[in-house]
Amino acid sequence: MYVTRVPNRGSPPAVLLRESYRDNGKVKTRTLANLSHWPERKVEKLQRALKGLPATRDLAESFEVSRSLPHGHVAAVLGTARTLGVEDLIDATPSRRRDLVTAMLVAQVIAPESKLATARGLRTQTATSSLGEVLGVSGADEDDLYAAMDWALARKDAIETALAARHLNDGTLVLYDVSSAAFEGRTCPLGKIGHARDGVKGRLQIVYGLLATTAGIPVAIEVFDGNTADPKTLTAQINKLKTGSDCRGWPLSAIAA
Template identity: 60%
Template sequence: MYIERVPNRNSPPAVLLRESYREGKKVRKRTLANLSKLPDEAVDGLKILLKGGKAIEDIEEAFNIVRSRPHGHVAAVLGTIKKIGLDSIISGENTRNRRLVLSMIAALIIAPKSKLATARGLQEATKLSSLGERLGLSGTDEDELYLAMDWLLSRQEEIEKSLASIH
């Protein structure tokens, strides 16, 4: 059995529940029911059932939310950083150090905390948001953040020159 939409000239298409069968070497089809009066949601649900799927009454039953991390503020801050070109000013290459520095900047804007708390917020087990995922950082600890700050300090003159050249 399957559902077929048959176009009508000047009216909405007919929605038919059909069955195909063989008569000798020919494949034939027979209409079992006219579903045209049913709402589209009911027809879509019936299609799923016919394909062997399961129908659920409430969408909330289909999902078991184990953990939900905030993401909107992360997307807004990282999008703004990219739009103003701060990521390129820090480094032209997408290195881990650049991503670590960007994560510290974003974390300071979103929720200022210590480097230890920022590092814990980036780790898989204790994530506070989607920041670590968006920047591709995993297994970050506070020592690595401090090393990234040292790397940033070594680039300070170059960054200052880039900022000074912007009108």
């Protein structure tokens, strides 16, 4: 197929789409369409396409992208969290607070930042990914995130009980480690000067202990005064495992290591 222009006396040439074919060994031509009503730029594009030539203009220039939010990493992390049943662990009943907690957990994986920066990354006007839109929390601010954290803290025992039931069996071995974190501010009642395990010396800190399975799956976490010694934190975890004082229903024969 090809495009040809046929003179038309005093009128503009007729623009025709034609093809050649053989009939009893003779080359003949037939007209497939009259393109005279097409704009010239459209005719030129068809001519180049029929000749196998590239477009004269990059197709990307034909579009104006006003905004494009990254989504792949959000889909991967949020999808994995849902496969693991993280949302149901937080609370079996869907709610905006559960969505906010889920958003913070996902954000800590894809872009760990302060709560203020996380809130900015969720909001429609300043979004850095599709996370806020996907979870329906694109209108949240940092106060909403802190309120959701308070709500999650009140559910801590229930969450740890669910994790223990899922990952700890009778006689299983558990792993426990302690670290510390320095922070700004003077109003935290747990903030004390102590042994700086994170290497930041001379500042108020908190001490926290994480209880996990041998596969590294977190089961429980507890925060202590910043000057708490390691042995004192370990005793609290052993008591938790033996008596279930903080989380009823834990396997009684689990061993702290």
